[in-house]
Amino acid sequence: MKNERNTVDRRYFLKSIGVAGISSVIGAKSFAEPNEPNTPDQNQPAPAAQTETPQIPKRKFGRSEEEVSALSLGAIQLVDTPVILMSSLKWGVTYWDTAYGYTGGNSEICIGKFLAENPDVRKKIFIATKASGARSVKDVEERLQTSLKRMNTDYIDVYYGVHVLNDIDQLTDELKAWSQDAKKRGLIKYFGFSTHKNMQKCLWDASKLDWIDAILTTYNFRLTKDPTMQKAIDACNKAGIALTAMKTQKSVTVETDNDKKLIEHFSEKGFTEGQAKIKVVLEDERIAAATVGMNSVAIINENVAAVLDKTKLARDDRMVLEQYAALTCSGYCAGCAEICDQAVPQAPYISDVMRSLMYHNSYGDKQLAKAAFAEIPADVRNKLAGLDYSAAEARCPQRMPIARLVKQALEKLA
Numbered sequence: 168m169k170n171e172r173n174t175v176d177r178r179y180f181l182k183s184i185g186v187a188g189i190s191s192v193i194g195a196k197s198f199a200e201p202n203e204p205n206t207p208d209q210n211q212p213a214p215a216a217q218t219e220t221p222q223i224p225k226r227k228f229g230r231s232e233e234e235v236s237a238l239s240l241g242a243i244q245l246v247d248t249p250v251i252l253m254s255s256l257k258w259g260v261t262y263w264d265t266a267y268g269y270t271g272g273n274s275e276i277c278i279g280k281f282l283a284e285n286p287d288v289r290k291k292i293f294i295a296t297k298a299s300g301a302r303s304v305k306d307v308e309e310r311l312q313t314s315l316k317r318m319n320t321d322y323i324d325v326y327y328g329v330h331v332l333n334d335i336d337q338l339t340d341e342l343k344a345w346s347q348d349a350k351k352r353g354l355i356k357y358f359g360f361s362t363h364k365n366m367q368k369c370l371w372d373a374s375k376l377d378w379i380d381a382i383l384t385t386y387n388f389r390l391t392k393d394p395t396m397q398k399a400i401d402a403c404n405k406a407g408i409a410l411t412a413m414k415t416q417k418s419v420t421v422e423t424d425n426d427k428k429l430i431e432h433f434s435e436k437g438f439t440e441g442q443a444k445i446k447v448v449l450e451d452e453r454i455a456a457a458t459v460g461m462n463s464v465a466i467i468n469e470n471v472a473a474v475l476d477k478t479k480l481a482r483d484d485r486m487v488l489e490q491y492a493a494l495t496c497s498g499y500c501a502g503c504a505e506i507c508d509q510a511v512p513q514a515p516y517i518s519d520v521m522r523s524l525m526y527h528n529s530y531g532d533k534q535l536a537k538a539a540f541a542e543i544p545a546d547v548r549n550k551l552a553g554l555d556y557s558a559a560e561a562r563c564p565q566r567m568p569i570a571r572l573v574k575q576a577l578e579k580l581a
């Protein structure tokens with residue numbers, strides 16, 4: 168009976184906030200009404216009557232003294248939509264993750280407008296941005312200056328000076344000197360890079376560098392059983408490097424029986440599959456935060472509910488996710504670019520093609536997809552149609568239909 172009650176309570180808790188409209192979010196006096204317990208752990212004392220909107224818990228940001236909200240607003244699709252920022256603030260989602268290149272610069276501009284109108288907010292939030300497309304330290308400096316202007320701020324909390332690191336050689340001595348100088352000038356507080364290509368090696372190598380404060384890395388339910396990734400995360404954790412997980416979800420629409428089974432399993436437990444995927448990542452205490460692209464209030468509410476809910480995933484929940492990962496691996500590029508780069512040395516950008524296509528197909532963001540695709544050098548892009556991908560397909564651990572996907576990318580993004 169007690170378990171049944173918990174399940175019902177949790178279902179109500181998760182689903183109810185997931186469908187709340189903006190007026191109920193912004194105007195909410197209390198998140199948990201009487202008789203709507205959100206404390207599934209019955210050993211915990213019941214909270215005092217809540218009069219404030221509950222806040223996303225904070226976690227330590229690596230070796231720094233700083234704390235950040237465990238759920239981070241991924242502003243990858245932010246345009247002129249301040250309601251997204253307002254809603255995030257309401258729940259204490261104060262770690263905002265943007266980039267020089269997101270929505271053609273409009274993501275940073277939207278944040279800048281919001282801060283100009285609400286100057287007191289700046290000290291409450293933690294801003295991450297990235298030097299998208301920079302090919303030299305001069306580019307990094309120029310992008311930082313532009314980001315500062317766009318966002319109406321004097322400093323960036325964490326600056327990912329390499330947006331998409333795939334080899335540690337990109338972290339040059341010149342970049343190190345620049346990062347130290349930018350800190351001295353008070354323009355950035357922490358420096359790091361983002362990676363979704365050869366992440367395991369990038370994290371491992373970076374753990375040996377004393378000047379890397381933070382890394383934004385792909386990390387999701389598909390990687391929790393990857394021993395190399397686990398070892399790399401441990402190494403970064405020991406080195407005091409703050410890890411923020413991205414690409415945690417990739418929400419599922421029912422397309423196959425596997426999708427249907429996943430959705431149904433978590434629906435029975437009172438979760439959406441997306442909520443379960445965030446839980447997996449944040450149950451890992453080594454992760455400072457999960458950044459999730461959130462472009463509607465409903466999505467913010469759904470993710471906030473998942474993070475506020477203290478129920479841990481059960482063993483069968485994890486097993487279902489693991490089985491799903493195994494059964495659907497051919498639809499997911501794991502970023503192990505070294506493998507396909509060696510198989511097709513004429514075009515060492517296959518994982519970039521896959522990522523661009525993911526922005527198009529999974530995020531529905533054509534602009535971002537085309538921009539990411541355009542970052543592949545033109546001479547490589549021009550060769551893609553005529554190459555033989557059979558060796559890469561044979562070696563790909565995810566068994567991805569690379570040739571077919573490259574063709575699709577050329578049709579949609581070239």
Ligand code: SF4
Nearest residue numbers: 500501503504507563
């Ligand atoms: S296409 Fe395959 S081998 Fe290449 S990065 Fe993606 S998962 Fe790895």
